[in-house]
C-alpha cells in the first residue's frame with residue numbers, strides 16, 4: 145500500500161496553523177477544480193472535498209474525500225466513494241508544536257484497484273498528483289497563515305456555568321439579527337485579548353468574567369478579521385448575565401448546542417465548545 149509523507153515547518157502558533165489547514169480557500173488553492181461542501185470558511189467533520197486527478201492530458205478523473213476527524217492536532221479525510229483511481233485513500237494531517245514553530249506532517253496512503261498495473265499507476269498518477277497537491281497546499285498554507293497572523297482580532301468567550309455555555313442572540317445588522325454568537329468583540333489597540341473580553345462582557349452582559357484557556361482553532365471572519373475563543377467562567381456566580389445589547393441570552397447544555405442558529409464562523413467551534421462542557425466539573 146503506497147504511503148506518502150511530507151512535512152512542513154511554519155513559524156506560527158498551532159491554533160493559527162489549525163485554522164489554515166481547515167481553510168476552504170487553502171483547499172481551493174490546491175487545484176483549479178478543487179472544491180468543498182463546507183458551509184463556513186473552515187472544514188468540519190462530514191464535509192466533502194472534490195478534486196480532479198489528471199489522467200492523461202485533457203482527461204481528468206473526479207475524486208471525492210470526506211473529512212472524518214477534526215481536532216486541535218489536525219484532521220483526517222478518507223475516500224468518500226470508491227472510484228476508478230483508488231479503492232481506499234486516507235489523508236492524515238498532524239500538527240505538533242516545536243521550539244521552531246508548528247510542524248505539519250501529511251501522511252497519505254491509498255490502495256489502487258488495478259492489480260499489478262496499479263503499481264505503475266501509483267507512480268505515474270497518484271504519487272505525482274498527491275505530491276503536486278501537497279506542494280500547492282504548502283504554498284497556500286504559508287500565505288494564509290501570514291494573513292491570519294497579521295489579521296485584526298475579535299475575541300469570543302465560551303462562558304461555562306453549571307454545565308451550560310452562554311449564547312447571545314444578535315439584534316443587528318438585519319441579516320444577522322436573530323442568530324446566535326458567543327459574547328465578545330473587537331480587540332482595541334493596545335488591549336490584551338483578556339482585557340477586551342472582560343470589557344466586552346461588562347458592556348454586553350453586565351457581568352464580570354474570568355478568562356481561561358483557548359478553545360478551538362483561530363476562526364477566519366469576514367473583512368479579514370480572525371476570532372480567538374477563550375473558555376471563561378463568571379467571576380461571581382450570583383451576578384447572572386443579562387442581554388444589554390442583544391435580543392436574548394441563553395444558557396445552553398452540550399446536547400442542545402447544535403440546535404441554535406449560530407453565525408456561520410461559529411459552526412466550526414461547536415465541537416470544541418461541546419467538549420469544553422463535557423470536560424467541565
Ligand SMILES: Nc1nc2c([nH]c(=O)n2[C@H]2C[C@H](O)[C@@H](COP(=O)(O)OP(=O)(O)OP(=O)(O)O)O2)c(=O)[nH]1
Nearest residue numbers: 298299300325326327328329330365371407409410
Ligand atoms: N462577539 C462575537 N462576534 C462574532 C462571533 N462570530 C462572528 O462571526 N462574530 C463577528 C460578528 C462581528 O462582525 C465581529 C465582532 O465584532 P463586534 O462585536 O465589535 O462587532 P459588532 O458588529 O457586534 O459591533 P459594532 O462594533 O459594529 O458595533 O465578529 C462570535 O461568536 N462572537
